[in-house]
Amino acid sequence: GNSVTQMEGPVTLSEEAFLTINCTYTATGYPSLFWYVQYPGEGLQLLLKATKADDKGSNKGFEATYRKETTSFHLEKGSVQVSDSAVYFCALSRYNQGGKLIFGQGTELSVKP
Amino acid sequence: GAVVSQHPSRVICKSGTSVKIECRSLDFQATTMFWYRQFPKQSLMLMATSNEGSKATYEQGVEKDKFLINHASLTLSTLTVTSAHPEDSSFYICSARRGYSSYEQYFGPGTRLTVT
Numbered sequence: 001g002n003s004v005t006q007m008e009g010p011v012t013l014s015e016e017a018f019l020t021i022n023c024t025y026t027a028t029g030y031p032s033l034f035w036y037v038q039y040p041g042e043g044l045q046l047l048l049k050a051t052k053a054d055d056k057g058s059n060k061g062f063e064a065t066y067r068k069e070t071t072s073f074h075l076e077k078g079s080v081q082v083s084d085s086a087v088y089f090c091a092l093s094r095y096n097q098g099g100k101l102i103f104g105q106g107t108e109l110s111v112k113p
Numbered sequence: 114g115a116v117v118s119q120h121p122s123r124v125i126c127k128s129g130t131s132v133k134i135e136c137r138s139l140d141f142q143a144t145t146m147f148w149y150r151q152f153p154k155q156s157l158m159l160m161a162t163s164n165e166g167s168k169a170t171y172e173q174g175v176e177k178d179k180f181l182i183n184h185a186s187l188t189l190s191t192l193t194v195t196s197a198h199p200e201d202s203s204f205y206i207c208s209a210r211r212g213y214s215s216y217e218q219y220f221g222p223g224t225r226l227t228v229t
Contacts, residue, residue: 046217055182099145100147101159
């Protein structure tokens with residue numbers, strides 16, 4: 001079946017550090033891949049997406065590249081800020097499954113000043 | 114645009130009672146709405162998918178008689194937890210999909226249910 005695996009958290013970084021959150025997936029066909037972010041006390045927000053192999057999604061300094069050969073969609077940011085502290089979820093969706101999202105377990109990021 | 118609201122944001126109910134949670138798409142028509150359950154420090158678990166005007170499709174292991182979902186209009190879906198028990202205490206999140214060709218879901222802020 002389809003599944004998403006993320007690196008375990010929590011991840012604690014100092015401000016301006018480089019961030020990588022690993023995400024790998026298992027799916028048949030060509031899923032769309034997403035990163036969602038959940039700030040404390042808020043709902044999930046779409047951070048970025050990629051719909052086909054080698055696509056790079058980017059937003060707010062974050063980026064992730066859809067790597068079909070390694071079935072990965074790692075999230076990166078060159079210089080994190082305290083305001084990036086949140087829980088990050090990797091997810092996939094297959095169009096022929098009615099848009100259902102399958103989420104990874106989430107990775108909590110804490111950025112210290 | 115693409116705002117989804119949930120009401121209430123928090124609810125406490127006694128064991129054995131029922132509670133209804135509303136999910137509304139405020140500025141778009143939602144062809145499909147999804148209901149998720151999130152346990153502390155864990156991921157979102159899809160409970161069911163509902164399309165406007167038709168019965169919800171439940172994920173394996175989710176009791177459809179316990180978690181009643183109604184999607185009566187293109188902007189409103191409700192989740193009713195019937196005969197609630199303490200183990201039903203959780204964070205319930207809805208999302209809405211705009212149009213059948215769109216892959217993007219817009220999430221509500223969630224409802225914290227506590228059953229005493």
